[in-house]
Amino acid sequence: MDYSPYLAQIKHLAPEITLLAFGAAALLAHLFARGSGHRLSGMVALAGLGTAALVLAFTPLSGGEIYSGTLNVDPFSMYLKMIFLIAAAITVTLSFRFFEVEGFETGEIYYLVLFSVIGMMFTVSAVDLITFYISFETFAIISYILAGIFKKELRSSEAGIKYFILGILSSAIMLLGMAILFGITGETGFARIAGALADADATVAMAGMVLVMTGLFFKIALVPFHMWTPDVYEGTPTPLVVLLSTAPKAAALAVLIRLVTTVFARFETQWVAIFTAIAIATMFWGNIAALVQDNVKRMMGFSSIAHAGYLMIGLAAAGSAGTTALLFYLLAYFFMNATAFALILLVQKGQGFGERVDDLRGLARHAPLSAACIVVALLSLAGIPPTAGFIGKYYLLLAAMEKEMYALVAAGAINTVISIFYYFRIGRALFMESGQGELPMKGTGGVTLVICGSALFLLLAGIFPSRLTEYVWALIK
Numbered sequence: 484m485d486y487s488p489y490l491a492q493i494k495h496l497a498p499e500i501t502l503l504a505f506g507a508a509a510l511l512a513h514l515f516a517r518g519s520g521h522r523l524s525g526m527v528a529l530a531g532l533g534t535a536a537l538v539l540a541f542t543p544l545s546g547g548e549i550y551s552g553t554l555n556v557d558p559f560s561m562y563l564k565m566i567f568l569i570a571a572a573i574t575v576t577l578s579f580r581f582f583e584v585e586g587f588e589t590g591e592i593y594y595l596v597l598f599s600v601i602g603m604m605f606t607v608s609a610v611d612l613i614t615f616y617i618s619f620e621t622f623a624i625i626s627y628i629l630a631g632i633f634k635k636e637l638r639s640s641e642a643g644i645k646y647f648i649l650g651i652l653s654s655a656i657m658l659l660g661m662a663i664l665f666g667i668t669g670e671t672g673f674a675r676i677a678g679a680l681a682d683a684d685a686t687v688a689m690a691g692m693v694l695v696m697t698g699l700f701f702k703i704a705l706v707p708f709h710m711w712t713p714d715v716y717e718g719t720p721t722p723l724v725v726l727l728s729t730a731p732k733a734a735a736l737a738v739l740i741r742l743v744t745t746v747f748a749r750f751e752t753q754w755v756a757i758f759t760a761i762a763i764a765t766m767f768w769g770n771i772a773a774l775v776q777d778n779v780k781r782m783m784g785f786s787s788i789a790h791a792g793y794l795m796i797g798l799a800a801a802g803s804a805g806t807t808a809l810l811f812y813l814l815a816y817f818f819m820n821a822t823a824f825a826l827i828l829l830v831q832k833g834q835g836f837g838e839r840v841d842d843l844r845g846l847a848r849h850a851p852l853s854a855a856c857i858v859v860a861l862l863s864l865a866g867i868p869p870t871a872g873f874i875g876k877y878y879l880l881l882a883a884m885e886k887e888m889y890a891l892v893a894a895g896a897i898n899t900v901i902s903i904f905y906y907f908r909i910g911r912a913l914f915m916e917s918g919q920g921e922l923p924m925k926g927t928g929g930v931t932l933v934i935c936g937s938a939l940f941l942l943l944a945g946i947f948p949s950r951l952t953e954y955v956w957a958l959i960k
Contacts, residue, residue, distance in 0.1 A: 577929065584835070706761065706765040814871075861907075862906075871944035
């Protein structure tokens with residue numbers, strides 16, 4: 484057998500191979516370095532993420548399907564891969580501070596994060612059911628481990644178990660849908676399945692579509708498959724929530740975009756109706772539930788459900804404008820979310836961190852720059868100008884308006900107003916309420932860097948959105 488074509492195509496997978504090499508080095512550092520092996524493992528992982536980002540910038544596009552039609556390294560996947568790398572780098576940076584305070588040596592999380600990112604990167608390039616499922620499960624299984632890795636806390640173990648049980652249930656449902664699609668078409672490649680579905684029984688094909696989408700809806704935390712989100716976010720170590728609350732959603736949304744534009748294009752009327760109903764229900768459920776939360780992590784958990792609903796507006800709008808808006812908002816949401824969770828790492832309470840809104844009182848007096856940057860992120864989350872969150876929501880609603888989906892536009896606008904109330908509670912605690920004592924602020928340089936860097940991006944992307952929008956638009960043309 485001639486392997487030369489496969490060896491020639493390996494250059495398109497250079498970022499994944501780089502991450503794999505650094506992941507192995509981080510594992511060895513954790514195993515064999517004495518004393519500070521866990522921190523050395525983190526530094527190796529951080530270097531690996533930076534190197535992989537550099538390699539990704541110079542990786543050639545595949546120009547079509549490679550490795551027998553299982554992968555496609557196109558601009559769309561490259562954009563999402565860069566988001567994964569940034570998310571992982573911020574997670575690793577925040578982890579140094581978090582686990583130092585908690586006194587828990589966790590060198591294993593650093594190489595697990597890298598291996599998880601590899602799974603996500605293959606997922607967004609996958610154009611074949613088998614490749615997609617293996618890649619998807621790779622990062623899903625590592626996500627369950629990361630959620631329950633904090634062995635000192637019962638709620639972390641509970642989060643891991645709950646995430647695992649509901650995760651394998653959703654995977655089983657998705658696998659059943661994939662089996663139906665393979666059964667009626669005899670194909671595993673997305674494009675070949677789409678061609679074969681033209682002659683397949685519509686009812687059976689739609690059953691397969693709904694089952695596959697159900698598994699993805701779970702990973703995106705859409706209503707009614709959202710029930711795991713607040714508990715898992717509350718129990719998972721805070722830096723890891725930054726990764727788990729954004730990157731897996733982005734990977735699942737990417738797969739959903741590929742599926743509806745290729746495999747299920749025949750059923751556009753049906754999936755648009757499904758996405759519209761789910762988007763409206765998800766926005767209202769997430770925002771209303773967040774109103775009554777006192778724990779910041781649970782509040783952001785419900786907030787993330789609502790934002791998943793906003794993202795679904797882009798899919799329901801079905802077209803280039805909707806997809807562009809979704810990809811723009813996805814990047815903005817990542818930085819908004821990272822800032823909101825990093826906020827918790829500024830407030831030390833006893834031997835841990837203050838996670839309640841009341842714990843944030845008077846923080847602006849101790850860390851005025853960080854508090855101001857957090858307010859920028861809160862304004863962006865609420866969709867108030869001049870921030871990237873406002874521009875992202877404007878693009879999403881505009882895409883829905885162009886399709887005359889007025890119910891979706893009204894629901895998005897109403898939920899934007901609702902969300903202001905609970906984001907304002909955090910802002911008020913930071914600036915307008917007195918604290919009950921001094922707030923220790925030692926060793927927060929990395930956390931402050933993440934918060935200020937994210938806020939700067941949100942402002943620049945909000946004031947000068949055209950360059951990012953043009954770039955995203957060029958990806959999907």
